[in-house]
Amino acid sequence: MRIVIAEDDPLLREGLALLLRAESLDVVATAADPDGFLAAVDAHRPDVAIVDVRMPPTHTDEGIVAAVEARRRRPDLAVLVLSAYVERAFATELLAQGSSRLGYLLKERVGRVEEFLGALHRVADGGTAIDPDVVAQLLTRSRPDTRLDRLSPRERDVLALMAEGLGNTAIAERLFVTDGAVHKHIRSIFAKLDLAPTDRADRRVTAVLHYLDDAHRRA
Numbered sequence: 476m477r478i479v480i481a482e483d484d485p486l487l488r489e490g491l492a493l494l495l496r497a498e499s500l501d502v503v504a505t506a507a508d509p510d511g512f513l514a515a516v517d518a519h520r521p522d523v524a525i526v527d528v529r530m531p532p533t534h535t536d537e538g539i540v541a542a543v544e545a546r547r548r549r550p551d552l553a554v555l556v557l558s559a560y561v562e563r564a565f566a567t568e569l570l571a572q573g574s575s576r577l578g579y580l581l582k583e584r585v586g587r588v589e590e591f592l593g594a595l596h597r598v599a600d601g602g603t604a605i606d607p608d609v610v611a612q613l614l615t616r617s618r619p620d621t622r623l624d625r626l627s628p629r630e631r632d633v634l635a636l637m638a639e640g641l642g643n644t645a646i647a648e649r650l651f652v653t654d655g656a657v658h659k660h661i662r663s664i665f666a667k668l669d670l671a672p673t674d675r676a677d678r679r680v681t682a683v684l685h686y687l688d689d690a691h692r693r694a
Contacts, residue, residue: 476599479521480505481512481538482557483530491525491585498592507531509541516545516552523599528558553598557582575680578604578640594640603640603683623686625667633660638683 478500482488485507492502504515508531516524524545530537542554553576560581578598584606585591594604626634629650636646643657650657661679670678 476500476523476596477519477521478502478523478525479512479515479519481507481509481515481524481526481530481541483507483527483534487527487582487585494585494588509537512541513545513548516549520549521552523553523555523595525555525557525595528556552576553601554578555580555595555598555604557585575603576601580604580606581608597640602642603680605639605687607635607639622668626664630660630664630667633657634664634682634686637661637679638686 478495480488480491480495480502482491482505488505488507492505495502503519503521506512506515512524512526512530515521524542526538526542526545528538529535530541538556542556546552546554555578557580576598578594580591580594584594597604623631632650633646636649641649643654643661647654647657664682665678668682670681
C-alpha cells in the first residue's frame with residue numbers, strides 16, 4: 476500500500492508517517508499544503524491519500540477541495556480524510572463524489588491505532604469508513620424525516636453502522652445478532668426507504684447517502 480500524507484501540523488504528519496512505516500506500510504511522500512499534496516499524488520501515484528480537512532492558506536476547506544481534485548485526477552485513489560471536528564458539510568460534500576474508497580475520521584481516532592489502521596485498510600480495499608462520532612452527531616442534530624421515521628430502532632442502528640462502512644458480519648458482531656438477522660434488517664431498510672431492488676451494493680450506498688445527506692440538510 477503506497478500512501479501520501481497531507482497534514483500541515485508537522486508533529487502529526489511525522490507521527491502518522493512513523494506509525495504507518497512501523498506497520499510496514501509504504502509512505503511515499505508527505506505534504507504540508509494542498510499544492511504539495513497534489514504534486515505528490517501526480518508524482519508518486521499512491522494507493523491511499525490521508526488528508527487533513529483544514530490546510531493552508533485559510534485553514535477552511537482546502538484539504539477537502541484538494542481531496543476532491545485528487546480523486547478527479549485519479550478516480551481509483553482511496554482517500555482517508557482527518558478532521559479535528561465533525562464537519563458535516565465537508566463529509567457530505569465528499570460522499571457526493573462517490574463513497575467507495577473513502578473514509579472520514581476524527582483525528583482523535585488516530586490514537587486508537589487498531590481502529591485507525593482498520594479504517595485505512597477498509598478504505599484501501601474499496602470500502603467506506605465514516606467515524607462513528609460523525610454519524611452520531613449527524614443523527615442527533617437532524618430533525619425527523621418521513622422515510623427515516625419508518626425505520627424501527629434496530630433498523631436505525633443497522634443503518635448507522637452501515638454509514639460507518641461496516642459490512643454485514645461486522646454489524647452482526649457489533650449488535651450481537653446473526654448475519655441472517657442483519658440481512659433481514661437491511662432488506663427492510665431498503666423497502667422502507669423506497670429503494671428499488673436493483674444492485675444490492677448500489678442500494679446500500681444510496682441508503683447511507685440518504686441517511687447522511689438528510690441529517691446534514693435538516694440539522
